[in-house]
Amino acid sequence: MEFRFDLNQIFKEPIVEINNSLTPPGYYGDKRALWDAQSKVSQIINAMGEASAHAQSLTKPITTSDRLRNSEHKLYLLIDQTANNGKGAVTGMLKTGEKGLYVFDREGQHYQVTPSCVLDFYIHESRQRSGFGKILFEYMLEKQQIEPVKMAIDRPSDKFLGFLNKHYGLNNPIKQMNNFVVFDGFFPKSMDSP
Ligand code: ACO
Structure with missing residues:
Protein backbone atom coordinates (compact mmCIF):
# COMPACT_ATOMS: atom_id res chain seq x y z
CA MET A 1 0.00 0.00 0.00
CA GLU A 2 1.41 3.33 -1.07
CA PHE A 3 1.09 6.70 0.65
CA ARG A 4 1.72 10.25 -0.56
CA PHE A 5 4.49 10.72 1.99
CA ASP A 6 7.92 9.10 2.07
CA LEU A 7 7.82 6.03 4.33
CA ASN A 8 11.60 5.84 4.43
CA GLN A 9 11.73 9.11 6.34
CA ILE A 10 9.63 7.58 9.10
CA PHE A 11 10.76 3.96 9.16
CA LYS A 12 14.43 3.02 9.08
CA GLU A 13 13.93 -0.77 9.05
CA PRO A 14 11.90 -3.10 6.79
CA ILE A 15 9.90 -4.37 9.79
CA VAL A 16 8.88 -2.05 12.61
CA GLU A 17 7.04 -2.61 15.88
CA ILE A 18 4.57 0.09 16.88
CA ASN A 19 2.95 0.41 20.29
CA ASN A 20 0.39 2.75 21.84
CA SER A 21 2.70 5.76 21.45
CA LEU A 22 2.35 5.47 17.62
CA THR A 23 5.97 6.61 17.50
CA PRO A 24 8.16 5.05 14.81
CA PRO A 25 11.00 3.09 16.48
CA GLY A 26 14.17 5.11 16.93
CA TYR A 27 12.47 8.27 15.73
CA TYR A 28 14.17 11.50 16.69
CA GLY A 29 12.88 14.98 16.03
CA ASP A 30 11.36 18.02 17.69
CA LYS A 31 7.78 18.01 18.97
CA ARG A 32 6.29 19.13 15.69
CA ALA A 33 8.19 16.53 13.65
CA LEU A 34 7.21 13.84 16.14
CA TRP A 35 3.55 14.81 15.94
CA ASP A 36 3.77 14.71 12.14
CA ALA A 37 5.36 11.23 12.20
CA GLN A 38 2.71 9.94 14.64
CA SER A 39 -0.03 11.33 12.43
CA LYS A 40 1.44 9.48 9.43
CA VAL A 41 1.72 6.26 11.42
CA SER A 42 -1.92 6.73 12.40
CA GLN A 43 -2.95 7.09 8.72
CA ILE A 44 -0.99 3.94 7.82
CA ILE A 45 -2.57 1.89 10.60
CA ASN A 46 -6.09 3.02 9.69
CA ALA A 47 -5.55 2.27 5.98
CA MET A 48 -4.03 -1.17 6.67
CA GLY A 49 -6.77 -1.92 9.21
CA GLU A 50 -9.42 -1.10 6.60
CA ALA A 51 -7.70 -3.24 3.97
CA SER A 52 -7.39 -6.16 6.39
CA ALA A 53 -11.07 -5.93 7.30
CA HIS A 54 -11.98 -5.86 3.62
CA ALA A 55 -9.78 -8.91 2.93
CA GLN A 56 -11.53 -10.78 5.76
CA SER A 57 -15.02 -9.59 4.72
CA LEU A 58 -15.51 -7.87 8.08
CA THR A 59 -17.91 -4.96 8.38
CA LYS A 60 -15.56 -2.94 10.63
CA PRO A 61 -11.79 -2.89 11.05
CA ILE A 62 -10.29 -4.76 14.00
CA THR A 63 -7.30 -2.46 13.86
CA THR A 64 -7.46 1.32 14.09
CA SER A 65 -4.93 3.82 15.41
CA ASP A 66 -7.34 4.83 18.20
CA ARG A 67 -7.66 1.25 19.36
CA LEU A 68 -3.92 0.74 19.31
CA ARG A 69 -3.39 3.98 21.25
CA ASN A 70 -5.71 2.71 23.96
CA SER A 71 -4.19 -0.76 24.27
CA GLU A 72 -1.06 -2.67 25.17
CA HIS A 73 -1.12 -4.37 21.77
CA LYS A 74 1.89 -4.60 19.48
CA LEU A 75 1.60 -3.91 15.80
CA TYR A 76 4.22 -4.91 13.24
CA LEU A 77 4.44 -3.32 9.80
CA LEU A 78 6.28 -4.84 6.88
CA ILE A 79 7.72 -2.28 4.49
CA ASP A 80 9.10 -2.60 0.99
CA GLN A 81 11.57 0.27 1.18
CA THR A 82 12.25 0.34 -2.57
CA ALA A 83 8.65 0.47 -3.85
CA ASN A 84 6.81 3.61 -5.02
CA ASN A 85 9.87 5.21 -6.60
CA GLY A 86 11.88 4.94 -3.40
CA LYS A 87 9.15 6.30 -1.11
CA GLY A 88 8.38 2.76 0.08
CA ALA A 89 5.14 0.82 0.46
CA VAL A 90 3.56 -0.96 3.42
CA THR A 91 3.05 -4.58 2.44
CA GLY A 92 1.92 -6.23 5.67
CA MET A 93 0.53 -5.77 9.14
CA LEU A 94 0.38 -8.10 12.15
CA LYS A 95 -1.18 -7.24 15.51
CA THR A 96 -0.77 -9.22 18.71
CA GLY A 97 -1.78 -8.70 22.31
CA GLU A 98 -2.71 -10.43 25.53
CA LYS A 99 -6.34 -11.29 26.24
CA GLY A 100 -8.00 -12.82 29.25
CA LEU A 101 -9.79 -15.89 27.89
CA TYR A 102 -11.67 -18.99 28.98
CA VAL A 103 -10.50 -21.83 26.75
CA PHE A 104 -11.56 -25.45 26.55
CA ASP A 105 -9.29 -28.38 25.74
CA ARG A 106 -10.46 -31.37 23.71
CA GLU A 107 -11.79 -33.06 26.84
CA GLY A 108 -13.98 -30.06 27.62
CA GLN A 109 -11.89 -29.00 30.61
CA HIS A 110 -11.85 -25.22 30.81
CA TYR A 111 -9.00 -22.91 31.76
CA GLN A 112 -8.73 -19.23 32.51
CA VAL A 113 -5.63 -17.95 30.76
CA THR A 114 -4.10 -14.72 29.45
CA PRO A 115 -2.21 -15.80 26.35
CA SER A 116 -0.54 -13.75 23.72
CA CYS A 117 -2.98 -13.69 20.81
CA VAL A 118 -2.81 -13.07 17.09
CA LEU A 119 -5.46 -10.40 16.63
CA ASP A 120 -5.07 -9.21 13.03
CA PHE A 121 -2.82 -10.26 10.16
CA TYR A 122 -2.78 -8.97 6.63
CA ILE A 123 -0.45 -9.08 3.65
CA HIS A 124 -1.33 -6.85 0.72
CA GLU A 125 -3.16 -8.72 -2.06
CA SER A 126 -0.34 -8.07 -4.55
CA ARG A 127 2.15 -9.86 -2.25
CA GLN A 128 0.20 -12.76 -0.78
CA ARG A 129 1.55 -16.30 -1.13
CA SER A 130 5.08 -15.04 -1.69
CA GLY A 131 6.48 -15.76 1.78
CA PHE A 132 6.04 -12.25 3.20
CA GLY A 133 3.53 -13.39 5.81
CA LYS A 134 6.06 -15.92 7.08
CA ILE A 135 8.78 -13.25 7.29
CA LEU A 136 6.54 -10.93 9.32
CA PHE A 137 5.21 -13.70 11.57
CA GLU A 138 8.73 -15.05 12.26
CA TYR A 139 9.90 -11.57 13.21
CA MET A 140 7.11 -11.32 15.76
CA LEU A 141 7.86 -14.80 17.18
CA GLU A 142 11.52 -13.93 17.58
CA LYS A 143 10.78 -10.54 19.18
CA GLN A 144 8.28 -12.03 21.60
CA GLN A 145 10.22 -15.27 22.14
CA ILE A 146 7.10 -17.31 21.71
CA GLU A 147 6.09 -20.46 19.80
CA PRO A 148 3.05 -20.28 17.50
CA VAL A 149 1.35 -23.15 19.36
CA LYS A 150 1.34 -21.07 22.56
CA MET A 151 -0.68 -18.29 20.92
CA ALA A 152 -4.47 -18.05 20.68
CA ILE A 153 -5.80 -16.93 17.32
CA ASP A 154 -8.77 -14.59 17.05
CA ARG A 155 -11.23 -15.69 14.31
N1 ACO B 1 -5.66 -19.50 -0.14
C1 ACO B 1 -5.30 -20.51 0.64
N2 ACO B 1 -4.20 -20.47 1.46
C2 ACO B 1 -3.48 -19.35 1.47
C3 ACO B 1 -3.82 -18.25 0.67
C4 ACO B 1 -4.96 -18.37 -0.17
N3 ACO B 1 -5.35 -17.38 -0.99
N4 ACO B 1 -2.93 -17.28 0.88
C5 ACO B 1 -2.03 -17.75 1.79
N5 ACO B 1 -2.38 -19.01 2.15
C6 ACO B 1 -1.65 -19.88 3.09
C7 ACO B 1 -1.24 -21.15 2.34
O1 ACO B 1 -0.96 -22.15 3.29
C8 ACO B 1 0.02 -20.69 1.64
O2 ACO B 1 0.83 -21.77 1.21
P1 ACO B 1 0.67 -22.29 -0.32
O3 ACO B 1 0.76 -21.08 -1.19
O4 ACO B 1 1.81 -23.25 -0.48
O5 ACO B 1 -0.68 -22.94 -0.37
C9 ACO B 1 0.69 -19.91 2.74
O6 ACO B 1 -0.39 -19.26 3.44
C10 ACO B 1 1.63 -18.89 2.15
O7 ACO B 1 2.47 -18.38 3.15
P2 ACO B 1 2.98 -16.89 3.02
O8 ACO B 1 3.25 -16.55 1.59
O9 ACO B 1 4.07 -16.67 4.01
O10 ACO B 1 1.66 -16.12 3.51
P3 ACO B 1 1.05 -14.73 3.02
O11 ACO B 1 2.14 -13.75 2.75
O12 ACO B 1 0.04 -14.96 1.95
O13 ACO B 1 0.29 -14.25 4.36
C11 ACO B 1 -1.98 -14.17 5.18
C12 ACO B 1 -0.72 -15.04 4.93
C13 ACO B 1 -1.62 -13.07 6.19
C14 ACO B 1 -3.06 -15.05 5.78
C15 ACO B 1 -2.41 -13.53 3.84
O14 ACO B 1 -2.75 -14.54 2.94
C16 ACO B 1 -3.58 -12.56 3.97
O15 ACO B 1 -3.41 -11.39 4.25
N6 ACO B 1 -4.82 -13.03 3.73
C17 ACO B 1 -6.00 -12.17 3.72
C18 ACO B 1 -6.34 -11.66 5.13
C19 ACO B 1 -6.45 -12.78 6.13
O16 ACO B 1 -7.08 -13.79 5.90
N7 ACO B 1 -5.79 -12.56 7.30
C20 ACO B 1 -5.82 -13.46 8.45
C21 ACO B 1 -7.05 -13.15 9.24
S1 ACO B 1 -7.18 -14.06 10.75
C22 ACO B 1 -6.37 -13.13 11.93
O17 ACO B 1 -5.86 -12.11 11.62
C23 ACO B 1 -6.25 -13.60 13.33
Missing part, protein backbone atom coordinates in the same frame (compact mmCIF):
# COMPACT_ATOMS: atom_id res chain seq x y z
CA PRO A 156 -8.64 -17.16 11.94
CA SER A 157 -9.50 -17.05 8.26
CA ASP A 158 -9.09 -20.17 6.12
CA LYS A 159 -5.99 -18.59 4.60
CA PHE A 160 -4.43 -18.10 8.01
CA LEU A 161 -5.32 -21.64 9.09
CA GLY A 162 -3.62 -22.85 5.89
CA PHE A 163 -0.62 -20.66 6.73
CA LEU A 164 -0.31 -22.10 10.25
CA ASN A 165 -0.61 -25.63 8.91
CA LYS A 166 1.93 -25.12 6.16
CA HIS A 167 4.61 -23.27 8.12
CA TYR A 168 4.15 -24.60 11.66
CA GLY A 169 2.38 -27.93 11.23
CA LEU A 170 -0.59 -26.67 13.26
CA ASN A 171 -3.77 -28.45 12.24
CA ASN A 172 -6.97 -29.76 13.77
CA PRO A 173 -7.77 -26.47 15.55
CA ILE A 174 -9.66 -26.52 18.85
CA LYS A 175 -12.38 -23.95 18.16
CA GLN A 176 -13.56 -21.97 21.14
CA MET A 177 -16.98 -20.43 21.79
CA ASN A 178 -15.38 -16.97 21.93
CA ASN A 179 -14.24 -17.43 18.28
CA PHE A 180 -10.63 -17.93 19.26
CA VAL A 181 -8.77 -21.02 18.11
CA VAL A 182 -5.96 -22.89 19.84
CA PHE A 183 -4.04 -26.02 18.91
CA ASP A 184 -2.80 -29.13 20.70
CA GLY A 185 0.23 -28.03 22.68
CA PHE A 186 -1.38 -24.76 23.76
CA PHE A 187 -2.15 -26.17 27.18
CA PRO A 188 0.90 -26.77 29.39
CA LYS A 189 1.40 -30.44 30.32
CA SER A 190 0.19 -29.80 33.88
CA MET A 191 -2.93 -28.21 32.41
CA ASP A 192 -3.47 -31.07 29.93
CA SER A 193 -3.83 -33.48 32.83
CA PRO A 194 -5.14 -31.47 35.76
